[in-house]
Structure formats: C-alpha cells, structure tokens
Amino acid sequence: MTARPEIRISFAPGLHLFVPPRHRGAPAAHPTDGSSTLGHVVESLGVPLTEAGMLLVDGRPVPSSHVPGAGEDVEVRGVERPQRVPGAPLRFLLDVHLGTLARRLRLLGVDAAYESEDIGDPALAALSARERRVMLSRDRGLLRRRELWAGAYVYSDRPDDQLRDVLSRFAPALAPWTRCTACNGELGAADKDDVREHIERGTERTYDVFARCTACERVYWRGAHHARLEAIVDGALEEFGGGAAA
Known part of the structure; x- marks a missing residue:
C-alpha cells in the first residue's frame, strides 16, 4: 500500500488546547490528500479558524484556501491582539x-x-x-x-x-x-x-x-x-x- 504524502504542521502554544497531543510540540507529520484546503486541515485537527491567525507555508503567508502539497512546512499562528474586525461597528x-x-x-x-x-x-x-x-x-x-x-x-x-x-x-x-x-x-x-x-x-x-x-x-x-x-x-x-x- 502506497503511503499518503505528508506535510509537517505546527501550532502556536495558545492553540495547543485544541489539537491532539502529538501536535502540541515540534512540527508533526500529517497526511494530505492534495485537494483539501489548509483551512480544512486546520479545523480537522481541532482548531476553529476563528482562532487561527497567520498561516505560513515554508515561511510564506498563505490564505486558508491554500491546498497544501507534499513536503510543505506549515505553521499556524494564533490571532494577534488586539484583533480588528473590519467592515462594521464592533458588536x-x-x-x-x-x-x-x-x-x-x-x-x-x-x-x-x-x-x-x-x-x-x-x-x-x-x-x-x-x-x-x-x-x-x-x-x-x-x-x-x-x-x-x-x-x-x-x-x-x-x-x-x-x-x-x-x-x-x-x-x-x-x-x-x-x-x-x-x-x-x-x-x-x-x-x-x-x-x-x-x-x-x-x-x-x-x-x-x-x-x-x-x-x-x-x-x-x-x-x-x-x-x-x-x-x-x-x-x-x-x-x-x-x-x-x-
């Protein structure tokens, strides 16, 4: 059976309460199917996208719609504070x-x-x-x-x-x-x-x-x-x- 391609993904310490134990330290391998977005991957590991800040792939910022490829290094940062909510009065x-x-x-x-x-x-x-x-x-x-x-x-x-x-x-x-x-x-x-x-x-x-x-x-x-x-x-x-x- 052919192994599925993998990415390596790490999460900011403030997000560790959401993710499985193996993702709470150094970057850990995670299989990718070549079609799921990075946003889907992050949420599948337990982190609501409301709590994910900047997403970095090989050190470059990417949108949550990015489809990760084999061998990419992904870093999920926390939301920066204070967080600005554009487009409407804050309610x-x-x-x-x-x-x-x-x-x-x-x-x-x-x-x-x-x-x-x-x-x-x-x-x-x-x-x-x-x-x-x-x-x-x-x-x-x-x-x-x-x-x-x-x-x-x-x-x-x-x-x-x-x-x-x-x-x-x-x-x-x-x-x-x-x-x-x-x-x-x-x-x-x-x-x-x-x-x-x-x-x-x-x-x-x-x-x-x-x-x-x-x-x-x-x-x-x-x-x-x-x-x-x-x-x-x-x-x-x-x-x-x-x-x-x-």
Missing part, C-alpha cells in the same frame, strides 16, 4: 452559556446581544451574519459554521477571566453605565417623578438619581449591588482604559 452575540459575560460587557457599555434560550447553532450563526456580530462561544462546533460573520472562542469558564479575554482580544470602546444589562438597550437619565410607579417606596425615599432603559424601560439606580458592579467597571477601566473608538 457581539453570545450564546446561552455566557449570560454573565454578556451582562458584564453591557455594564461596560459594549453592545452584546445574548440569547437566553438555546435556539440552536444554525440560528445563532444566521443571526451573527444578519446583524454582523462577532459570535462569542465556548462551542467549537458553532465557531466552525461557515455562515458566521465573525467569531471568537471564549477560553475560560470563569466570568472574570472571560471578560478580560474579550477586552484584551478586541479592545472595544468602553462607556460604563450607558447600556441596560437586562436587554442591551441604551440608558437615558430619568426624573424620579417619571419612574415613581416602577420603584419601591424605600427606594424612592433613599435615591434621587435614576436611569431608564429606552428599550425595555427597566429602571436603574445606585442600589445595594452598586459597589460590586463599580469594582468590575473600575477594574476594566484601569486595565484596558476606554478602548478603541468603535
């Missing part, structure tokens, strides 16, 4: 498992749509494409869907680390306290008289400054949880500043 879409991250992004004024129910990968990918939103997910299968407009894998399962990961990767503009954490709508100042029917009597006596969502009309004030939220905001601003202009 995100998060799947059902990232609700806390969505609320924290909204707290910082970042446009973050969130599906609180599992509507399925095809519907999420279609929504990403229709609204030109970057899909954030820990589901590698979802991130491999071709109809996605753009996507990114969320590397941690801890909300603090997830937020730091997204902010460092995309450097969004931050505008804390301007977006509804419940529905992603924009907040506007509200007079106490206008929101009196939506708040408890004790809140009315204690607080004088209110904001209301222009979409769902939820009312906000500096209540008991404000110190905890302020710590999240202050930490993000200290580490990442105001972000790049959208």
Whole structure:
C-alpha cells in the first residue's frame, strides 16, 4: 500500500488546547490528500479558524484556501491582539452559556446581544451574519459554521477571566453605565417623578438619581449591588482604559 504524502504542521502554544497531543510540540507529520484546503486541515485537527491567525507555508503567508502539497512546512499562528474586525461597528452575540459575560460587557457599555434560550447553532450563526456580530462561544462546533460573520472562542469558564479575554482580544470602546444589562438597550437619565410607579417606596425615599432603559424601560439606580458592579467597571477601566473608538 502506497503511503499518503505528508506535510509537517505546527501550532502556536495558545492553540495547543485544541489539537491532539502529538501536535502540541515540534512540527508533526500529517497526511494530505492534495485537494483539501489548509483551512480544512486546520479545523480537522481541532482548531476553529476563528482562532487561527497567520498561516505560513515554508515561511510564506498563505490564505486558508491554500491546498497544501507534499513536503510543505506549515505553521499556524494564533490571532494577534488586539484583533480588528473590519467592515462594521464592533458588536457581539453570545450564546446561552455566557449570560454573565454578556451582562458584564453591557455594564461596560459594549453592545452584546445574548440569547437566553438555546435556539440552536444554525440560528445563532444566521443571526451573527444578519446583524454582523462577532459570535462569542465556548462551542467549537458553532465557531466552525461557515455562515458566521465573525467569531471568537471564549477560553475560560470563569466570568472574570472571560471578560478580560474579550477586552484584551478586541479592545472595544468602553462607556460604563450607558447600556441596560437586562436587554442591551441604551440608558437615558430619568426624573424620579417619571419612574415613581416602577420603584419601591424605600427606594424612592433613599435615591434621587435614576436611569431608564429606552428599550425595555427597566429602571436603574445606585442600589445595594452598586459597589460590586463599580469594582468590575473600575477594574476594566484601569486595565484596558476606554478602548478603541468603535
């Protein structure tokens, strides 16, 4: 039986969690069929193309559509940070498992749509494409869907680390306290008289400054949880500043 031709392929250390153990060190041999694209090869080894940065063949950058030939040396680098997403204002879409991250992004004024129910990968990918939103997910299968407009894998399962990961990767503009954490709508100042029917009597006596969502009309004030939220905001601003202009 004739052996299949091979390429040699290596992955950046940050991509090692996706690939089989034999591909986590020095370049390793991998069979090629002479017709599959390099993008297909990379994904077949476990790496969503959303996480692959520059692809090098024999030291030269190539597109993911490149068809590797026998004997080529392939290097798969990670995504450079901050990552720029061309062609649209930077907006995100998060799947059902990232609700806390969505609320924290909204707290910082970042446009973050969130599906609180599992509507399925095809519907999420279609929504990403229709609204030109970057899909954030820990589901590698979802991130491999071709109809996605753009996507990114969320590397941690801890909300603090997830937020730091997204902010460092995309450097969004931050505008804390301007977006509804419940529905992603924009907040506007509200007079106490206008929101009196939506708040408890004790809140009315204690607080004088209110904001209301222009979409769902939820009312906000500096209540008991404000110190905890302020710590999240202050930490993000200290580490990442105001972000790049959208």
